[in-house]
Amino acid sequence: MIYLDNAATSFPKPPEVIQAVVNQLEQIGGNAGRSAHQGGLASSRLIYETRCCISELIHCPDPLQIAFTLNATEALNLAIHGVLNPGDHVITTSMEHNSVLRPLKTLEASGISHTIVWGDETGDVKADDIKNAIRPNTRMIIATHCSNVTGTLLPIEEMGKMAKEHHLLFLVDASQSCGSIPLSVEALQADFLAAPGHKALLGPQGTGFLYIGKDLKIKTLKQGGTGSRSEDLLQPEVAPDRYESGTQNIHGLAGLKAGVDHLLKTGVTEIQRHEKEQVNRLMEGLSVIKGITLYGSPKKKERGSVVSFRPGNLDVNQFNYTLDSLHGISARSGLHCAPLAHQTIGTFPEGTLRFSPGWHTTADEIEAALTAVSQVMKQFS
Ligand SMILES: Cc1ncc(COP(=O)(O)O)c(C=O)c1O
Secondary structure: OEEOEOOOOOOOOOHHHHHHHHHHHHHHOOOOOOOOOHHHHHHHHHHHHHHHHHHHHHOOOOHHHEEEEOOHHHHHHHHHHHHOOOOOEEEEEOOOOHHHHHHHHHHHHHOOEEEEEOOOOOOOOOHHHHHHOOOOOEEEEEEEOEOOOOOEEOOHHHHHHHHHHOOOEEEEEOOOOEOOEOOOHHHHOOOEEEEEOOOOOOOOOOOEEEEEOOOOOOOOOOOOOOOOOOOOOOOOOOOOHHHOOOOOOHHHHHHHHHHHHHHHHHOHHHHHHHHHHHHHHHHHHHHOOOOEEEOOOOOOOOEOOOEEEEEOOOOHHHHHHHHHHHHOEEOEEEOOOOHHHHHHHOOOOOOEEEEEOOOOOOHHHHHHHHHHHHHHHHHHO
16 A cells, blocks of 8 residues: 555554554553552653653643644634634634634634635735734634645744734644644744644544643633542633543553654654655656646645645546555545635635655655556546
8 A cells, every 4th residue: 555645644653653552551551630540640641741742842831731632623623612702703714624614614603703815726825815804803813834735835924923913813723734844833923733643743543732822721622520620610720631621542642642752753854854855756746747737836835745636637536546446545535624725726626636645655655656647547538
């Protein structure tokens, strides 16, 4: 199998990740933040250490500002539902995933309005267009760092600066960048940053986190046992307990810690360099196959590890099925849960075929994928 679907979830995971999950289940046991026996304490320590290594990765000053979630969707929902109140206005972009667009659409019924700033045909969004959308009741700007459809990088540094100048909250969706592009929440002036643990952070599914800016206290998505202040019937105020009710996904977080440790050891800059090389190889190869249309930023511009294309007028789902069944290539076709991004670049409603190389993708695999695309094009043309 040639796995080119790392934008959905990374595969394979480093062996240390699998080992850490098994070790937690086999050797440690215990429930974090609950029992004071050895397994419980070891689990609590492990969860704290996971917060610490994520903090190091994203330059977060205090590990207690990291709240664990099931995935990026839950992290985005926590920030969006946690901050917004009736009468508020939000600015976001047409390049967002449904995990931003659907909560915002749902909140319209509660009197929370939003403006969608449209990108150009390459998926690029201008920071000035965001600025022009600011209203007196604007509370928050939400933007993805890297589009999961085109790989386009949005100008989040400029947006963060502008958000601060206008006293607005800034939520970054780092689902396609955290772990493969160096990030600093301090440099970005982000109030919130949401990320999955199971994509470029190389952890198992069922992991994710929300970075919450210092002194920001938001509403909770759920309430319940936290193992702290159990005498109080109200949800504790203290973070991250406030946001993490119920038993944690401890073996998942053990795997996530091993994934992030792997990244810290390798260096995110090195991962970025490797993925960029594979992305460039892909774009160059695809651009010379007759009938292929590539989407996203032009070749020389920085982009994340996502390449979207269309095989002429052929059906992307059938093309994808053939790549998988005859050539063993795992890719993704369709709308990638980002319908407005496809409207932006003119590929709605059919969508695109998406190749997303990861830390493990080799040059030989990219060459094999290019040969396969070329053969399938000939087969159906
Ligand atoms: C840009 C973006 N945001 C959010 C998500 C949601 O991530 P998760 O599946 O971890 O909830 C994805 C997933 O593909 C994504 O690409």
